[in-house]
Amino acid sequence: MTEDTSRLVLTWATIAAMAAAAALHWGAPGLGAGWAEALALLSVFFTGGLPAAHRAIGALITERQLDIDLLMVVAALAAAAVGAALEGAVLLTLFSLSTTLEHRAMGRTRRAIEALMELRPDRALIRRGEDTVEVAVETLVPGDVVILRPGARVPVDGVIVLGEGAIDESTITGESVPVHKTPGAQVFEATVNLHGVLEIEVRRELGASTVARMIALVTEAQAARAPSERFSEWFGQRYTIAVLAGAVLAFAVFSVLGLGWQAALYKAATLLVAASPCAIVISVPAAILSALSVAARGGVLFKGGAALETLARVETFAFDKTGTLTTGRQEIVDIRCEGAEAEFLARLAGIEAHSEHPIAEAIRRLADARGILPLPVREAKAVPGEGMVAVDDLGVIWAGNARLAQRMGARAETGLVLPADLETAPRTLVLLGRGAKILGGVTCEDRPRDSTPGGLAALRAAGVGQIAMLTGDRRAVAERIGAELGIGAAEIHADLRPEDKVRIVADLTARGRVAFVGDGVNDAAALARADVGIAMGAAGSEVALQAADVALLADDIGRLAEAHRLARRTTRIIRQNLIFAMGAMLVLVAGGLFWHLPLPVAVIGHEGGTVLVVLNGLRLLADPIRKRRG
Numbered sequence: 001m002t003e004d005t006s007r008l009v010l011t012w013a014t015i016a017a018m019a020a021a022a023a024l025h026w027g028a029p030g031l032g033a034g035w036a037e038a039l040a041l042l043s044v045f046f047t048g049g050l051p052a053a054h055r056a057i058g059a060l061i062t063e064r065q066l067d068i069d070l071l072m073v074v075a076a077l078a079a080a081a082v083g084a085a086l087e088g089a090v091l092l093t094l095f096s097l098s099t100t101l102e103h104r105a106m107g108r109t110r111r112a113i114e115a116l117m118e119l120r121p122d123r124a125l126i127r128r129g130e131d132t133v134e135v136a137v138e139t140l141v142p143g144d145v146v147i148l149r150p151g152a153r154v155p156v157d158g159v160i161v162l163g164e165g166a167i168d169e170s171t172i173t174g175e176s177v178p179v180h181k182t183p184g185a186q187v188f189e190a191t192v193n194l195h196g197v198l199e200i201e202v203r204r205e206l207g208a209s210t211v212a213r214m215i216a217l218v219t220e221a222q223a224a225r226a227p228s229e230r231f232s233e234w235f236g237q238r239y240t241i242a243v244l245a246g247a248v249l250a251f252a253v254f255s256v257l258g259l260g261w262q263a264a265l266y267k268a269a270t271l272l273v274a275a276s277p278c279a280i281v282i283s284v285p286a287a288i289l290s291a292l293s294v295a296a297r298g299g300v301l302f303k304g305g306a307a308l309e310t311l312a313r314v315e316t317f318a319f320d321k322t323g324t325l326t327t328g329r330q331e332i333v334d335i336r337c338e339g340a341e342a343e344f345l346a347r348l349a350g351i352e353a354h355s356e357h358p359i360a361e362a363i364r365r366l367a368d369a370r371g372i373l374p375l376p377v378r379e380a381k382a383v384p385g386e387g388m389v390a391v392d393d394l395g396v397i398w399a400g401n402a403r404l405a406q407r408m409g410a411r412a413e414t415g416l417v418l419p420a421d422l423e424t425a426p427r428t429l430v431l432l433g434r435g436a437k438i439l440g441g442v443t444c445e446d447r448p449r450d451s452t453p454g455g456l457a458a459l460r461a462a463g464v465g466q467i468a469m470l471t472g473d474r475r476a477v478a479e480r481i482g483a484e485l486g487i488g489a490a491e492i493h494a495d496l497r498p499e500d501k502v503r504i505v506a507d508l509t510a511r512g513r514v515a516f517v518g519d520g521v522n523d524a525a526a527l528a529r530a531d532v533g534i535a536m537g538a539a540g541s542e543v544a545l546q547a548a549d550v551a552l553l554a555d556d557i558g559r560l561a562e563a564h565r566l567a568r569r570t571t572r573i574i575r576q577n578l579i580f581a582m583g584a585m586l587v588l589v590a591g592g593l594f595w596h597l598p599l600p601v602a603v604i605g606h607e608g609g610t611v612l613v614v615l616n617g618l619r620l621l622a623d624p625i626r627k628r629r630g
Contacts, residue, residue: 010047011100017043018093025086041085048092049073052099071243071276078269079599082262087599091273094607098278101611120190120211124155127199140202148198154191157209158200159184165196169554210553239277247272250593266599267592273602274588279609283577286617291570298625299553300563307549311532312567315512317464318505320526321471321481322358323519324536325557326446330362333427337440344440346375348432351390351399354380359430360388362444383407385472385497387430399432401474403495409436426480428473445477448484455557456485462564467491468508470501470516470526501526515550517560534560562625570620577613584609 021040056070072095079088124137125147132147137155140146146155154167166178169191178194181187187200189209206212247268254264288305295302302308319325337344349367352360353374367374377397380390386407387400398408410433431441456467468491471478475494482492493504501516502525508514509531516523516530519537527533527548535548537555552559588605591597 007051007100007103010051011096014044014048014093014096017041017047018089021086021089041089044089044092045076045080045085048089048096049076052092052095065240068240068276068278068281071240071272074244074247075269075272075599078265078272082266082269084266084599087603088269090600091603094603098607098610101614120206121153121155125149138206141205142202144202146200146202148193148200150193150195150197152193154187154189154193154200156189156202156206157204158187158202160187160198161201162199163197165198166194168192168194239280243272243275243277246275270597270599270602271589271592273599273606274592274597275585276606277581277585278606279581279584279613280578282610283581283613283617284574286614287570287573287577287620288617290617290620291566291623294621294623294625295563295566298562298623299556299559300566300625301551301553302563303549307532308567308570310513311515311550311564312571313513314515314532314564315464316466316468316508316514317459318468318470318508318514318516318526318530320501320516320518320523321469321473321478322446323555324517325452325469325485326448326481327555328358328446328519330359330428330444330446332362332366332442332444334443335440336443337432339439342370342372344432345370345372347392347397347439348399348430348442349374350377350392351380351388351397351432353377354390355382355388358446359428359444363430363442385500395434397432397434399430401428401430405431405433405438408433410438411436426476428477446481448481449555449557451556451558452485455559455561456487458558458561459564462561462568464564465512466508468493468504470496470504472496498523498525502529505529536560559625566620566623566625569623573616573620577616580616581609581613 017040021037021044024037024040052069053073056073059065060070072091076088076091079085079091121137123134124140125132125134126140127145127147140156145161146158148154150165160181160183162183164180164182167181167187168178169188181198186203187198189206189211204210250271251264251268254267255261259267284305288308291308292302292305295308302311322328335341335344345363345367349364349372352363354377364374375392377390377392380388382388383400383404386404387398389396389398389404391397398404410431427443427445429441429443432439459467467487469478469482469485469487470493473494475492478492478494479489481487482489493500496504501523505514505516505526506529509529513531515532515534516526517534517536518527519535527535532550533548534550534552536552536557550563552563584605588597588602592602
C-alpha cells in the first residue's frame with residue numbers, strides 16, 4: 001500500500017469513527033451508547049492521532065524539530081483530559097482531513113509534469129538494413145533510424161532524415177500550432193506526428209531526452225526553496241516552539257486568575273489550535289509549486305522558486321538581438337566581390353562551415369541552393385565578436401565584420417564597390433579577405449520574430465520600466481531593428497563582445513533587478529551575471545537548459561511575457577495567503593484570550609483557513625500560460 005493510499009484509508013476511517021461518535025453523542029441514550037461512543041472516540045484518536053504523533057516524534061528525533069503535528073496531538077489530548085474528548089476528536093478528524101487534502105493537492109503540482117512520462121511510447125519501429133522491426137524504446141541508441149507513422153508519438157529526440165510533416169509540440173514547448181518539419185529539423189520526444197511518414201535519426205538515448213531533462217529540472221526546482229518558502233519554514237519551526245511555550249504560560253496565567261485547572265487547560269488547548277501556523281507555513285509552497293508546474297506545461301522551465309520570485313520583481317529586461325528578438329535566420333540580400341561570384345561564395349562558405357553563427361548558416365544555405373561546394377580550410381578558429389580566421393590552399397583567409405578587417409589591416413581593392421561607410425549601413429556586411437586584402441562581401445539582414453512586438457508590448461503594459469537591446473552587430477543594424485520594435489536609441493547597445501554584454505548587464509543591475517534574455521550558449525556569461533538569466537528556444541539544448549535560471553522551450557517572446565505575468569500573479573497570491581492566514585490567526589487568538597472561544601470553532605477556523613490558502617494557491621494550475629495567447 002502506498003503512502004497516499006494509507007493516508008487516505010486512515011482519513012476515511014477517522015471520518016467514519018467521528019460520524020459514529022457524533023451520532024451516538026447526540027442520539028438516544030441507553031443500550032450501551034456510552035461505551036459505544038467511547039469506543040468510537042478511541043478509534044478517532046487511534047486513526048487520526050497516531051499518524052500525527054508518529055510524524056511529530058519522527059521530526060523530533062531525526063530532525064530535532066517541533067512541528068505542527070505535535071501541536072495538534074497535544075491540543076487533542078488536553079481536550080480529552082478535561083472531559084472534552086468529543087471536541088478533541090473533532091480536531092483530529094479535521095486535521096487528518098485537511099492534511100490529506102493538502103498532501104493530495106500539492107501532489108497534483110508534482111504529478112502534473114511527471115504525467116509527461118505517460119506520453120512516452122513503449123515501442124518504436126526502426127530500420128535494420130532493409131527490414132523494419134519493432135523494438136522497446138529504451139533500447140534505441142544514437143544512430144538508429146525510427147520510422148514514424150501518422151498519429152505516432154516521437155519516441156526519443158532526433159532529426160528528420162526523410163519525409164516532411166506537421167508535428168504537434170504542445171507537450172514540450174506549449175506551442176498549440178503544429179510546426180511544419182522538413183529533413184534536418186529537430187524533433188523532440190513525446191511530440192506527435194500529425195501526418196506523413198517520417199524517418200528520424202536518433203540523437204539522444206531515452207535517459208538524456210528533452211522530456212527526461214525537463215522532469216529532472218522541474219523536480220530539482222520543486223525541491224529548491226524560494227526565499228519566501230525558506231522564511232515560512234524558518235518561521236514555522238520557531239513559531240511552533242513559541243506556541244507551545246505560550247500555551248503553557250496561558251495555562252499558568254488562567255489558573256492563577258482562578259479559572260480552575262480544567263477551564264485553564266481547555267483555554268490553553270484552544271489557543272494552541274488557534275495560534276498554530278499551518279496556514280502560514282503552507283501559504284508559500286502551495287502557490288510556488290503550482291506556478292512551477294503550470295509554467296512547465298506551458299513550455300517555461302523555472303530552475304526554482306527563487307527564479308520565479310525574482311522574475312516578478314524585475315524592472316529591466318535586456319535582450320540579445322540575433323536569435324532572440326529576431327528570427328536569427330539571416331538572408332543574403334547582396335553580394336559584392338572581385339572575380340567570379342561562384343569562387344567567392346565557395347571560399348566564403350568553406351570558412352563559414354566552421355561557424356555556428358546564423359550569418360554563417362545563411363551563407364552555407366545560399367551556396368547549397370546554388371550548388372556550390374565549399375572549399376576546404378584548416379586551422380579554423382573563431383575571433384569572438386568579429387568572425388573566423390583559417391588557412392586554405394593559398395594561405396591565411398578570414399571572414400567577419402569591419403572590426404576583424406581592421407585587425408587584419410585590410411582594405412578593398414580598386415574596383416570592388418562596398419558601402420562607403422560600413423558603420424552606418426543599416427544591414428549586416430560580412431567581408432571575406434586574405435591577409436590585408438578584402439576579396440568581397442555579402443550583405444544580409446535579419447527580421448524580428450512575429451511574437452516579438454506583441455511580447456514587448458505586453459511587458460511594457462505590465463509595468464516593466466526599461467527594455468534594452470544588446471548585440472554584437474553594428475549600431476546602424478541594431479537601430480533598424482530597434483526602430484521596428486519601439487526600442488529607443490538610448491536603450492540600444494551595439495558593437496558588443498561577450499565581455500561587453502556582461503559589463504552592461506552589471507551596470508544595469510546597479511539600478512534595479514535585471515533579466516537578460518539570450519540563446520543560452522553565446523550569452524552564457526551575461527545570463528549568469530543577470531539577476532534572472534532567461535534562455536529562449538531551449539528545447540533540446542543541453543547548454544541552454546543548464547545556463548539559465550529560466551528556459552523558454554519555444555522561440556516566443558510572448559511566452560516570456562506570460563511567464564512574467566505568472567510570476568507577478570504568484571507573488572500576489574502569496575501575499576493574499578499570508579495576509580489571510582495571519583489575520584485569521586490573530587482573530588482566533590484574540591477570541592481565545594479575551595473571550596470564550598469554543599475549541600471546535602478554533603479547529604474549524606484553523607483547518608478551514610489552511611485548506612483555503614492551499615486552494616487559493618492551486619488556482620494557478622488553471623493559469624492561461626498553458627494555452628497560446630494571441
